[in-house]
Amino acid sequence: MQVRENSMIPLGYGKFVRSDKIVSLEPIEDERGPGRRTIVYVEDIKTPIIASRTENTILANMVEVPREELEAAAAFELLKDIKDDMSQIGPMLRKSIKKEAGFDINKMEKRIDEILKHEIEFDGV
Numbered sequence: 001m002q003v004r005e006n007s008m009i010p011l012g013y014g015k016f017v018r019s020d021k022i023v024s025l026e027p028i029e030d031e032r033g034p035g036r037r038t039i040v041y042v043e044d045i046k047t048p049i050i051a052s053r054t055e056n057t058i059l060a061n062m063v064e065v066p067r068e069e070l071e072a073a074a075a076f077e078l079l080k081d082i083k084d085d086m087s088q089i090g091p092m093l094r095k096s097i098k099k100e101a102g103f104d105i106n107k108m109e110k111r112i113d114e115i116l117k118h119e120i121e122f123d124g125v
């Protein structure tokens with residue numbers, strides 16, 4: 001992968017950095033949620049920036065990626081974001097949604113997990 005030079009990369013919520021100044025991307029595992037997806041380390045900035053976008057989305061913006069890979073990566077990122085948002089839904093509301101709309105959030109989370117397991121296989125191709 002070759003980092004595109006002098007490209008502005010959106011980190012979300014109006015934050016941008018130059019692609020060639022990003023040193024490291026670290027996914028936020030704990031306390032991840034809306035507005036908190038990735039820690040971005042930038043050259044010449046002491047404190048890392050908290051990005052609302054995922055590390056794979058930021059990386060895809062930083063490098064030249066074939067369209068098919070970009071679309072697949074975007075689909076995986078969307079599933080991750082949906083799963084993160086679903087994890088915020090409490091048990092009582094889950095039960096109500098299932099009863100009223102027939103939408104089983106627990107089942108959907110398991111299905112998303114199954115699909116995301118294959119993301120590693122896709123990355124290896």
